[in-house]
Amino acid sequence: MNIKRLLPLVFALAVSAFVSPSFAKAPSAQPNAKSPAPKTEKLLPFMELYTSQACPRCPKGNENFSNFAAKTDVVAITFPVDYWDFMGWHDTYAQKGFTKRQEVLNASLGRxxxxxxxVIFNGKEHCSAINDKTMSRKLEATSQKQTELSVAYDGRDLSIANNATALDIWLIEFEPGETFAxxxxxxxxxxxxxxHNRAKQISLAGQVSESGTYHVPCPSHCAIIFEEPDxxxxxxxITFPKTPALNTALN
Structure with a gap:
């Protein structure tokens, strides 16, 4: 399903939502000299699915995304959005913050x-979750960029090495494994x-421009995203814990 917006208006509204006073109160990345030294982790490609309980193609798209993520070495998070609620059913998992993130990402993609x-792949490519082959092709196309960034995380302190550029650090709390509605x-x-890995909350932990150790507490199961600014x-x-246990619930 498509929803049309004028690009300047989408970008202005979405950006303003991300810099609102309430959003600015999210945990800030702060240097912490007494941090432990957890094991260095490999950065994985990031896939994010945007879905709605009012979208007729979404049940199949959700299923494809879940199956694809389960057999692929990626961090994959599902974000329920609310802009189809007017069609007669209010999505029970949707959050306006997830909708705003999708709007801003689409603006940055030129849509x-x-x-x-x-599905958005590493913030650079997108496609419908209906086609597995297209998802495979898009993931491969966005997984070629190598980074010297080295990270370690213990659920509280995030250590970053080999970094010399500005990066936004996003913290996503999610329900691990599969949930249902x-x-x-x-x-x-x-x-x-x-x-698959349904998002519960998303916040901008802070922006870093150099190597160091930062306080980024995870309340339960979290994904940490390393994204270029804007x-x-x-x-x-990465995710924490590293291998979350499957948690299946029926709503």
């Missing part, structure tokens, strides 16, 4: 507006939808 089910009305009434390319992502 007039977002759509569902949309069954809309009671609307386009997907009585259809059970699967969510929603540029994603260098990679």
């Amino acid at each position: 007039r507006g977002p759509y569902t089910p949309q 069954t809309p009671k009305s609307g386009q997907n009434a009585n259809k059970t939808m699967v969510y 929603h540029g390319a994603v260098l990679g992502a």
